Amino acid sequence: MRGIEVKNVSKSFKDTQALRNVSLTFEEGKIYGLLGRNGAGKSTLLNIISNRKYPNEGYVSVDGVPAAENDEALRKMFLINEMNLYPESMRVRDAFKVTKTFYPSFDEEYALKLSEMFELNIKKKIKSLSTGYQSIFRNVLALSVNVPYVFFDEPVLGLDAYHRDLFYRLLIEKYSEEPFTAVISTHLIEEVANVIEEVIIIKKGEILKNQSRDSILENSCTVSGTISQVDAYVSSLPAGAEVIGSDTIGGLKSVYICGDTGSRMPEGLERSAMDLQKLFIQLTSM
Numbered sequence: 001m002r003g004i005e006v007k008n009v010s011k012s013f014k015d016t017q018a019l020r021n022v023s024l025t026f027e028e029g030k031i032y033g034l035l036g037r038n039g040a041g042k043s044t045l046l047n048i049i050s051n052r053k054y055p056n057e058g059y060v061s062v063d064g065v066p067a068a069e070n071d072e073a074l075r076k077m078f079l080i081n082e083m084n085l086y087p088e089s090m091r092v093r094d095a096f097k098v099t100k101t102f103y104p105s106f107d108e109e110y111a112l113k114l115s116e117m118f119e120l121n122i123k124k125k126i127k128s129l130s131t132g133y134q135s136i137f138r139n140v141l142a143l144s145v146n147v148p149y150v151f152f153d154e155p156v157l158g159l160d161a162y163h164r165d166l167f168y169r170l171l172i173e174k175y176s177e178e179p180f181t182a183v184i185s186t187h188l189i190e191e192v193a194n195v196i197e198e199v200i201i202i203k204k205g206e207i208l209k210n211q212s213r214d215s216i217l218e219n220s221c222t223v224s225g226t227i228s229q230v231d232a233y234v235s236s237l238p239a240g241a242e243v244i245g246s247d248t249i250g251g252l253k254s255v256y257i258c259g260d261t262g263s264r265m266p267e268g269l270e271r272s273a274m275d276l277q278k279l280f281i282q283l284t285s286m
């Protein structure tokens with residue numbers, strides 16, 4: 001089987017259960033958004049996938065091979081996150097060379113080109129880079145490494161709007177030239193909504209949604225009207241529709257619905273599309 005399979009993974013830290021029986025598949029050549037509130041378990045999941053942390057239960061396999069026991073499987077993956085794997089006194093230019101020794105597919109020339117585009121000073125020591133440039137450094141590595149599975153944990157942390165836009169553009173350009181699996185864990189959902197194809201929403205260590213962005217959005221809506229009209233509509237919804245939240249302002253009410261509401265829309269009620277950020281907030285609010 002191609003792709004990364006996460007099977008029944010659980011992880012606890014003392015009295016905190018960070019992941020509960022998580023099962024997921026990351027298919028080849030797709031861009032995933034891993035979305036969850038602070039402390040939801042995103043980083044723990046990515047660290048377990050890339051073998052930097054060990055699960056209490058469950059396993060991860062890469063293209064059918066258990067990742068934990070196999071260097072070849074591990075080298076098909078690259079994770080960028082705040083854990084800096086390079087000696088802090090190392091210069092950016094030297095870090096590129098070191099990466100090349102671990103990942104022969106790393107394209108140094110491309111990394112140098114990206115450094116110029118981001119104005120990353122390759123002569124600087126990694127520890128002397130600003131927060132934003134630490135992220136840029138990691139993104140340059142991840143975009144140049146050319147392995148099948150790349151995990152970006154908060155890739156735009158500290159980046160200004162120009163650099164965030166540049167990062168997303170380069171990611172899409174790279175992906176269009178040669179598709180790879182990119183998993184982006186982020187809080188900035190509005191920005192990433194147009195980049196990702198698949199959405200994974202994690203809440204308190206459990207997977208709430210794992211679906212394509214388009215099908216999630218097609219199957220969710222907002223319905224607004226007077227409180228009594230909306231309440232009557234909600235009580236007549238078919239079993240496949242789930243109200244995931246509501247807002248009331250004055251005498252008006254909006255409900256947020258996932259699933260099939262059927263085609264009936266009573267007069268006086270307004271139905272509109274829900275965006276990914278709104279859906280995320282409603283699903284993860286409690």
Ligand SMILES: Nc1ncnc2c1ncn2[C@@H]1O[C@H](COP(=O)(O)OP(=O)(O)OP(=O)(O)O)[C@@H](O)[C@H]1O
Pocket residue numbers: 013014016017018036037038039040041042043044045
């Ligand atoms: N080394 C650790 N020791 C103790 N608890 C930990 C450790 N690492 C993670 N946790 C806990 O596990 C839970 C999940 O943390 P994790 O960092 O995976 O969340 P996250 O979704 O990446 O959060 P954020 O978006 O805030 O970075 C949290 O409650 C966190 O406090």
